[in-house]
Every structure is written in C-alpha cells, then in structure tokens.
Amino acid sequence: MAKQLRYLEIAQTLKSKIKQGVFPQGQSLPSQKELSNIFNTSVMTIRGALAVLEEEGILTIVHGVGTFVAAPGIHTDSISLQGFQNEMDQQKMCIVNRILDVEHDIESTNIRRLFKDDNAAFSCLTRLRTIEEVPVILQRSYVHQKFRDVLVEYAAEKSLYQFFSRKTGIMVTQGREIMMPVVLKDDELKQLSLSGPCTAFLSKRISISLDDEVVLYDEAYLPGPYVIMASRKHGKNNMFKYIINKSGTLDSSESFNDPELWEDLI
Amino acid sequence: MAKQLRYLEIAQTLKSKIKQGVFPQGQSLPSQKELSNIFNTSVMTIRGALAVLEEEGILTIVHGVGTFVAAPGIHTDSISLQGFQNEMDQQKMCIVNRILDVEHDIESTNIRRLFKDDNAAFSCLTRLRTIEEVPVILQRSYVHQKFRDVLVEYAAEKSLYQFFSRKTGIMVTQGREIMMPVVLKDDELKQLSLSGPCTAFLSKRISISLDDEVVLYDEAYLPGPYVIMASRKHGKNNMFKYIINKSGTLDSSESFNDPELWEDLI
DNA sequence: CAGTGGTCTAGACCACACC
DNA sequence: GTGTGGTCTAGACCACTGT
Known part of the structure; x- marks a missing residue:
C-alpha cells in the first residue's frame, strides 16, 4: 500500500461518497470548517482536496455560498x-x-x-x-x-x-x-x-x-459557412469552442481583435 | 488604489522583474524559502504567487530542482x-x-x-x-x-x-x-x-x-488525409492537438480507444 | 549529503452572499 | 449579522534531485 497524501486521501473518500450518492448532484457539501472537523485536519488540507475535485469537474465551489456537487447547468465550461x-x-x-x-x-x-x-x-x-x-x-x-x-x-x-x-x-x-x-x-x-x-x-x-x-x-x-473553431491558449490554460455565425461570414482580422469573442475563453 | 492580495502583489512584482530581464529566460529564481525572506512572508504565500505565474506559463516549477523562467523547450504544453x-x-x-x-x-x-x-x-x-x-x-x-x-x-x-x-x-x-x-x-x-x-x-x-x-x-x-484534430476535456482540463498520420487513414473507433493518443493530452 | 519544492498544522482574519 | 469560502502565518516535516 503506497503512502497516501492526506489531501488526496480525503479527495478519494469524498469522490466515492459522491459516486455512492451520499451527496447527490446539485446538493451542497458540509462547509470547509465542518469537513476539517470531520476529517480531523486543517482547513488548508480540506481546500487541497476540494481543489482536486473541482479541477476534475466533480465539484463547483462558490465563494460565500458553498461547495456543490457539479450538475450540468451549474458549471458552464463543460463538454x-x-x-x-x-x-x-x-x-x-x-x-x-x-x-x-x-x-x-x-x-x-x-x-x-x-x-x-x-x-x-x-x-x-x-x-x-x-x-x-x-x-x-x-x-x-x-x-x-x-x-x-x-x-x-x-x-x-x-x-x-x-x-x-x-x-x-x-x-x-x-x-x-x-x-x-x-x-x-x-x-x-x-x-x-x-x-x-x-x-x-x-x-x-x-x-x-x-x-x-x-x-x-x-x-x-x-x-463551414456557419461554424468555425476558435481556440485560445494562455499559459497552461487552454480553451476551444465552436463559433456559430448564422450570416455565414466571419473575417479573421476582425474576429481576432474582437474582445467579446476571446474574453470568455478564459 | 484597490487593495491587493499579498500573493497577487508578489506575483505582479516577480512578473515585472522578469519582463525587465532581472531573471532571464531559462534562469532559476531564488528558492521559495529565500523568497519568503525577501518578501517577508510565509512559504505558502510565495507558493500562491508562483502558482499564478506557472499557470500563466511564465514559470516552470520542478520538484527538488528549482523554479525557472519559462523558455521554449522547457515546458512542453505551449502554443x-x-x-x-x-x-x-x-x-x-x-x-x-x-x-x-x-x-x-x-x-x-x-x-x-x-x-x-x-x-x-x-x-x-x-x-x-x-x-x-x-x-x-x-x-x-x-x-x-x-x-x-x-x-x-x-x-x-x-x-x-x-x-x-x-x-x-x-x-x-x-x-x-x-x-x-x-x-x-x-x-x-x-x-x-x-x-x-x-x-x-x-x-x-x-x-x-x-x-x-x-x-x-x-x-x-x-x-485532411494526414491531419485530424483531437481534443480531450476532463473537468476543467482542456487540451487539443493536431494528430499527424502520414498514411492518411485514421479509424475513429480505434483512435478513441488508443490510450497512447489520449494519455498525454493530460 | 545538501538543497530544492510539496504537504500540513491550528488557528486568525478578510471577502463575499444572503437574509 | 451569520455563514460561506479565501487568504495568511511561522513554522515543522516529507519527498524529490543531484552531487
């Protein structure tokens, strides 16, 4: 048995509870403070665990509100x-x-x-x-x-x-x-x-x-006339999406400099 | 003047030093411990600052070795x-x-x-x-x-x-x-x-x-015969790349299940 | 071995959302 | 105001890399 890091261990535990349906889609998890008591650890470590699951798209964390099991419609950047x-x-x-x-x-x-x-x-x-x-x-x-x-x-x-x-x-x-x-x-x-x-x-x-x-x-x-692909890479960040343009024309020079088009690509 | 978070402030300072050429491409930064002394803060906060710059593709951090100003060839996932x-x-x-x-x-x-x-x-x-x-x-x-x-x-x-x-x-x-x-x-x-x-x-x-x-x-x-695009999304992770196949044929069912093809897409 | 980054604590305090 | 997540400390200790 390989030695597990505490935050990965906690992430694993939470993940399996979510799989089992203990926390259903869209429902909130206990607060970070509560979780730190439950797992007998510090808030920082809990945050490490939650960050892993958020990265995997399993959780959605909202400042001031709570931590939720991801459901389609809650997180925008999905498949x-x-x-x-x-x-x-x-x-x-x-x-x-x-x-x-x-x-x-x-x-x-x-x-x-x-x-x-x-x-x-x-x-x-x-x-x-x-x-x-x-x-x-x-x-x-x-x-x-x-x-x-x-x-x-x-x-x-x-x-x-x-x-x-x-x-x-x-x-x-x-x-x-x-x-x-x-x-x-x-x-x-x-x-x-x-x-x-x-x-x-x-x-x-x-x-x-x-x-x-x-x-x-x-x-x-x-x-082709209606759909092009647009991608943006910023450091490790990497997004692409299809752009639909019902008029069927999209000039590249104009689209590259269109802030609207790129800003939401993170 | 808006209130700055400590780690963002430090990230900003380091970024401008890099822009000025104080730390040239490929060179290493002081260690996290040293930086925490220089900025009179804790290691955790320095790590927050470095994480921001790594995310932006400006730094490359290697466990046990050091923190480097990114240069093409050092980080693989670039443009x-x-x-x-x-x-x-x-x-x-x-x-x-x-x-x-x-x-x-x-x-x-x-x-x-x-x-x-x-x-x-x-x-x-x-x-x-x-x-x-x-x-x-x-x-x-x-x-x-x-x-x-x-x-x-x-x-x-x-x-x-x-x-x-x-x-x-x-x-x-x-x-x-x-x-x-x-x-x-x-x-x-x-x-x-x-x-x-x-x-x-x-x-x-x-x-x-x-x-x-x-x-x-x-x-x-x-x-088209030689190049297709492949993309993978895993939670917030998002990668795409061109795949070149000089024989000019690539069966989709086989390529989807080819672990080699997808594993390195993070 | 020494030097680097990575994890972890046990709190305090700040920022944000909602009532 | 209350409850949530976010930042920050000042260390200790672990894990990895190269000599």
Whole structure:
C-alpha cells in the first residue's frame, strides 16, 4: 500500500461518497470548517482536496455560498458540443432542436468498440439544430440500449446532454473528440437545406461518466459557412469552442481583435 | 488604489522583474524559502504567487530542482502549432522544414489590423513541412518588419517559434487560433504534392508576447488525409492537438480507444 | 549529503452572499 | 449579522534531485 497524501486521501473518500450518492448532484457539501472537523485536519488540507475535485469537474465551489456537487447547468465550461447550448444561451441566440429520426437496435461493430461492449445494441437520435430558422448543425447521438427509454422520452428539449444527465443521474466529467474537414454529401446537404458544394467539420465525440463508462457517442456535421473553431491558449490554460455565425461570414482580422469573442475563453 | 492580495502583489512584482530581464529566460529564481525572506512572508504565500505565474506559463516549477523562467523547450504544453514540433519529436517522427519563399515589405491592411500597427510592413516566410518525405503542412508565417533580419537568418531549423524566441528574447505566453474547413485550391495542392480534390483545415493563428504584443501571425493548411484534430476535456482540463498520420487513414473507433493518443493530452 | 519544492498544522482574519 | 469560502502565518516535516 503506497503512502497516501492526506489531501488526496480525503479527495478519494469524498469522490466515492459522491459516486455512492451520499451527496447527490446539485446538493451542497458540509462547509470547509465542518469537513476539517470531520476529517480531523486543517482547513488548508480540506481546500487541497476540494481543489482536486473541482479541477476534475466533480465539484463547483462558490465563494460565500458553498461547495456543490457539479450538475450540468451549474458549471458552464463543460463538454464541447453541449457548450453550443450554453454558449448560444449566453449570446441570447435561440438554438432550436428538431428531431429527424430515432432508430433502435443498431448493431455496429465500430460503435460496440467505442462503448467497449461486444454484445450491445444501440439507439440513435438524429437532430437538426437551427438558429433563427437557419439549420446549422446536423447531429447523430448514440446511446446504449439500456438507455433506450430515456432517448425516446426526449422531446427536443434544449440539451440532450442535460436531459440525459438529469434522467439517469449519471455525471459526465470527461469528453474526447476528433475532428476532420469534409465535403458534405448530398443527403447531408439536403438535411441542412444547403445547396452546392460545401465544406464542414465532422466531429466525433464520446462522453465519459465518473465511472469511466462511455455513455454517449455523437457525430456532428458543422458546415463551414456557419461554424468555425476558435481556440485560445494562455499559459497552461487552454480553451476551444465552436463559433456559430448564422450570416455565414466571419473575417479573421476582425474576429481576432474582437474582445467579446476571446474574453470568455478564459 | 484597490487593495491587493499579498500573493497577487508578489506575483505582479516577480512578473515585472522578469519582463525587465532581472531573471532571464531559462534562469532559476531564488528558492521559495529565500523568497519568503525577501518578501517577508510565509512559504505558502510565495507558493500562491508562483502558482499564478506557472499557470500563466511564465514559470516552470520542478520538484527538488528549482523554479525557472519559462523558455521554449522547457515546458512542453505551449502554443498549438509549435506543438507539432514537440509532438513529433516525442513520437520520434522527424518533421523536416523546407523554405519555399521569403517575402518582404508586405503592406496588407488585414495584417496591419492584426498587429495593431497601421503603418507597419511585414515579412513572410512560406514553409512546407514534411514527415518522412510526405508533405503534410503548408504554412505562412508573418512577422513585423523590425524582425526582418531574424526571419532571414532562419535556416529551416526545427522550430521557427523557438528560433524566434531565442534570437529576440521575447517570451510568447498566449496564442489565439481560428480554424475552418476548406477545399484546397490548385496551387496549394501543387505545393503539397497532392492531386484531386482534397479537404483541409485552414488555421489562422496569432502569437502574443508577455507584453501583449502580437509577434507572429501564421496561416497553415493541414490537409485532411494526414491531419485530424483531437481534443480531450476532463473537468476543467482542456487540451487539443493536431494528430499527424502520414498514411492518411485514421479509424475513429480505434483512435478513441488508443490510450497512447489520449494519455498525454493530460 | 545538501538543497530544492510539496504537504500540513491550528488557528486568525478578510471577502463575499444572503437574509 | 451569520455563514460561506479565501487568504495568511511561522513554522515543522516529507519527498524529490543531484552531487
């Protein structure tokens, strides 16, 4: 048994209590002072433990208010495509989901490999996301068959991610995404109401729960005229997001110097 | 005069000393114990100050060794395209630069706006970056005319970024990048030795110094067959990088589950 | 070994949010 | 005002690195 540092030990203990549901999503933890009594240690050490969990996205600490188990909607900087929703909400742009299709009993070897389950079948939701009537994202979301009912119940509310998390109680703390440039094919063009040749980002993303299970697999087409990616690095800080611009033009020189665009990228 | 927190005040003082060159790039700072004497405070407070500067990419702290003023090559997680170089070095893949062109006295309004200098002219270096003979990146780098000589002196060494930083003593701590999907045009195809229609990422990036000056502007074409983007989010941690794959194929299901690919994305 | 950074204490006091 | 998180002390002791 390796020697554990006190603050990591406490972080581990709190994490497993959260996994067990002792502290449910959105609920507050005891205050730092109380915790220091409970664990018979100093406040500084408790703070070290809480900082680890906040870094991992498991806790949200608010000065003067309390420490909360993270839930979607509480912390803004979460997983990329979900960020669309928050981002647009912030910009007071209204993104509307339209469900195009729901499929079940999909048995794809590739998707099985992603979910690390060789026998599973999957359900898939195809959505078109529009902003002021302009279709800007075509997205397919896959879930394990055991969440079939959750997907069926979803009725084009704002965020599938948030809906899913609330219904299942599963906390998503990790996401991985790969992106490549593509030219849209005919059906994709049709579904996005676009004509003529058009480039797009193809994004493939998996969302991973606190228990290290893959819970969501997304594929999205983000057409070039409306969507660009923006990233900012400041020291160890590293942010990127998609920027949606419904007019379909965005000059680089202007966007680099637009303070609005960059300030919230931390 | 707003009340300053002690650790931020100290961070500010150290930062300006670094700017003034009291502690040059790569050199070590006094030990935390010494600093606590100098500033007449406790070690914990000094650590708070150093943590801020490390976060900003200005310092590199190494357990048991010392605290150093960051210099390219010391910290691995720096600005994106420079990451190419380090990344490939790590993977023992050898990236070779070939200089295609050097232009001077460029007077573009757009670029002037980026550099926030209405009267400047610029120099531009066009490079082709190949990996095992395969051309994978076509890149144009612009610098202010006052660094014309530095650009001329550059002789296809490994990293322009590193060369530039060493020659000028300017520390780059910030970068902003926008990316869009494009179809390569004829001259780009030719320069990259590609034939037929081909999609690519077009990346435009500015590198910003410690003094908040734009020191480099890059435009790069990253053709789709060889380059994809990968990103990972884990709580507040947020990383993305370009992955180069010279065979031009990369299966998503396999890449998502490839531990090698994701582990170093922190 | 000596010198560096990393953890930890047991409090005091400050800053912020909410009633 | 009360309760929350944030800063700060003045040390002691632990862990890591290089000689």
